[in-house]
Amino acid sequence: MPRSFPIFLLLSVLNLILTGCAEFQRRELKPNESATQLQRRSLASPELLNFIQSATPEKSSNASQTWNLDRLTLAAIFYHPDLAVARAQAQWAAAGIKTAGQRPNPFITISPTLVRNLATAAVPWIAASSIGIPIETAGKRDYRIEKASQLAGAARLRIADTAWLVRGRLRAALLEAFAAEQTVRFADQQLAVQQAINQRLEQQLAVGEIGPLEISRSHLALNQAKLNADAAQKRVAESKVTLATAIGIPVDGLANAVFDFNDFAVNPALQDVPVGVLKTQALHTRPDMLAALADYEASQAALQLEIANQYPNLQANPGYSWEMGEHRWTLGSTLPLPLFHQNQGPIAEAEAKRIEMAARFEALQMKIIGDIDRAHAGVAALMDKWRDSENQVQTQKRNSMAMQAQYQAGETDRVALLSTELEQILAERARLDVRVETQQALNGLEDTLRQPLHSVLTSTSIAELAAMEPKP
Known part of the structure; x- marks a missing residue:
């Protein structure tokens, strides 16, 4: 055998190992560039509008x-x-399926030996090598793939659940923006009426019809109305920031955007929502429920894997050696002896994990039942509250009409008429509070049911769109 043979064999093996290896590519995170890109996000973005066009052709x-x-x-x-985080986690979980499906690589052992005290003129090298071929037993690879597949499925389902959480926060933010704008309108009306009352009382004070105490009370009410108007403007500014955050853009990205609050301007017919049917559906189809079920199935596969690990893997070790012109072939195998343990510890851990996943699943079921029942329980009370506020507004309207008639007949003064108008504004403001509370109840129902109650979008379309990979 030539002396260069062992070196040639070693280089050949190394070349085989290194062929096809992945190479690391560094990707730097540049905070300044990232912040600039985030600041450019806007509702007027052509990429966003194209995405919406494709979603609603x-x-x-x-x-x-x-x-x-x-x-x-x-x-x-x-x-x-x-x-974006949920999608990245789903990609990571999906990559785990490839990892789970990998078969163990064989390995080669090369042990060239130099003999220095040969008694003959033979070549002073003994060339020996062997190959180790791992052989998995008891279906371990299938259990690994099953576990990884279930975890990947759970991660995909959590994308849809994240989309629902995002929608819930967005709906609450949009409702707050609506309430803030309406509050500004009522606050401005109240301020205008209070200024008119104050002006009229100043005139009466000037001619001696009233005393300083009455005008002092009017000044206090006017100051309070100004404070309310300022607070309402502050609420509008804060609601815009909250809305932009719920969308995932800076507040400047809302510039020139016109919002449609028509869905909030009417009282939803919550009594017509088939909560019982949707509750049963939610307990079977909510994405977080399905994800928890997939987690449980993954724990089952993990337990099966640990039970299979009781049975040792085999390793075939065929070998070859060349010594003094003789070719020697060997057959060998390695089998671990389970003398000290039969994998009882990992089996016990996997069993406990399965129990935990079952408990988590049942806890989630109970939480969903409680959330739906809690949201549904307030619906009837809200309907009564809405009727009371609507009756109050109608009663106040009749009072205003009666006061207007008395004023035109000269039976009352302008201050009394303005005071009635102020009471009318306050009654409508109270009705607004009830309307917002009712819309919040609707939002709570949507959140717990994971079902759009008054929407063109469906649960399926939301899940499918959320799983896409948009390019902001």
Whole structure:
């Protein structure tokens, strides 16, 4: 045998091992560039509008359209970082399937030996090598793949659940923006009426019809009305920031956007929502329920894997050696002896983990039942509250009409008429509070049912769109 043979064999093996290896490519995170890109996000982005157009091809999606809850939901799916994180986690879990399916690599042992005290003129090398071929037993690879597949499925389902959480926060933020704008309108009306009352009382004070105490009370009421108007303006500014955050854009990205609050301007017919049917459906189809079920199935596969690990893997070790012109072939195998343990510890851990996953699943079921029951329980009370507030507004309208008639007949003064108008504004403001509370109840029902109650979008379309990989 030539002396270069062992070196040649070693180089050949190394070349075989290194062929096809992946190479690391560094990707730097540049905070300044990332912050700049985030600051450029806007509802007027052409990429966003194209995404909305592709998601709702039956409707025109130009920039002049108003932004209702459905269109803002699509914007949040496109932009929100929580969904980007959920998608990345799903990709990582999916890569785990490839890892689980990998078969163990064989390995080679090369042991060239130099003999220095040969008594003959033979070549002073003994060339020996062997190959180790691992052989998995008891279906371990299948159990690993099953576990990884279940975890990947759970991660995909959590994308849809994240989308629902994003939509819930978005709906609450949009409702707050609506309430803030309406509050500004009522606060401005109240301020205007209070200023008119104050002006009239100043005139009466000047001619001696009233005393300083009455005008002092009017000044206090006017100051309070100004404070309320300022607070309402502050609420509008804060609601815009909250809305932008719920979408996943800076507040400047809302510039020139026109919002559609028509869904909030009417009282939803919550009594017509088939909560019982939707509750049963939610307990079977909510994405977080399905994800928890997939986690449980993954724990079952993990337990099966640990039970299979009781049975040792085999390792075939065929070998070859060349010594003094003789070719020697060997057959060998390695089998671990389970003398000290039969994998009882990992089996016990996997069994305990399965029990934990079952308990988590049942706890989630109970939480969903409680959340739906809690949201449903308030519906009837809200309907009664809405009727009471509506009756109050109608009663106040009749009082205002009666006071107007008395004023025109000269039976009362302008201050009394303005005071009645002020009471009318306060009654409408109270009705607004009830309307907002009712919309919050609707939001709570949607959140717990994971079902859009008054929307063009469906649970399926939201899940499918959320799983896409938009390019902001």
